[in-house]
Structure formats: structure tokens, C-alpha cells
Amino acid sequence: MANEAAPSLPPEIRRLSFLVAEHNPALQKSIVGALQAAGASRVLTAADGNNAWQIWKTGKQVDIFVCASNLPELSGAEMAARLRADKDLDIQPGFILLSSDSSEEAVKTALEKGVDVVLKKPFPADQLIPKILTAVELRKQAGGKDLSQRSLEQELLQARLPVELLFERYTTQVECE
Secondary structure, eight states, rough: BBBBOOOOOOOOHHHHHEEEOOOOHHHHHHHHHHHTTTTTEEEESSSSHOOOOOOOTTOOOOOOEEEEEEOOOSSSHHHHHHHHOOTSSSSSSSHHHHEEOOOOOHHHHHHHOOOSEEEEESSSSGGGGHHHHHHHHHHHHHHHHHHHHHHHHHHHHHEEEEEEESSSOOEEEEOOO
């Protein structure tokens, strides 16, 4: 990934959580840096497919997967297929596959397995954010639900909100969870 300035993420996308699954440490660090520079604050990482899958299965909230196609243990496309097969998910995460094989056949196979966007390695940093926005939009179209809306709802549920209670003789303020 080239060291070019990445565009900023819109505020509603910044609050999403990202999982970067890449076995090349330098590329993983570069992608995480690009996401953070664009405003993302919730970025998890994994060096292989099984680790990434375990992060997902242990209940870590992941809204966008950015995965290498040829991860050790479990490929990125196979991970996407597993995600899409889970019919209990109310909102499917976005999935960006990083691949050095951009042949028509490879891209077609990845899309059939549930990948939203294929990004050819190596890629300039300024291509990552538009691909993320495309994946979010495709998830809205596919499921009719909004990843950013779910993330905002979860933030509000975890927030401490001040509430003013009015009684006949006095007023007090408390925080509700």
C-alpha cells in the first residue's frame, strides 16, 4: 500500500468497528494506520483466518472486515462465505477482500462467496476509504439495514445519560445506564 494520504471517513462511518486480517505485518500496520488517519478508532487485527474468525465468534462487534484473500488457516473468501451463511445475523458486516489475483474468475468467485468489494494488492491508500464506503452502501442495499445506525444504537445503549427527575417538592439529577 503506497504512502498516500487517505481521505477522511464520514462521521457515521468512523464509529464503525473494523477487523483487519492480514498476514503481512507491514501491510497490516499500513492499513490500520490509514484507517486511523481517516478517523476510525475501533480497529482490531488478526494475522490469520482462524484468529479473525475467533474474534468474530467471541462477540466482538465487527462492522467491516478488511481481509487478505490468502490468509493462513482460513481464506478471506471462505470467511465471507461463512458470514453470509449465518442467517441469524440481523445486519451483515461489510467485507473487503484484498487480493493479488484480480482476474475476472477470481473476482467472480469472491463475489459469489459474499465479498462486497475486491481491492487488488498493492493499492494506494486513497483507494481504501472509497471501497469501505462502497461496502457499507452494498450492505444497506442487501439487507435494508444500516451498519452505522446499529453502531450508534449500541453507543447510546452503553452511554450514561443524565436524567432530571421532578418531584412535587424538589428536583434532582441522576445518571441512568
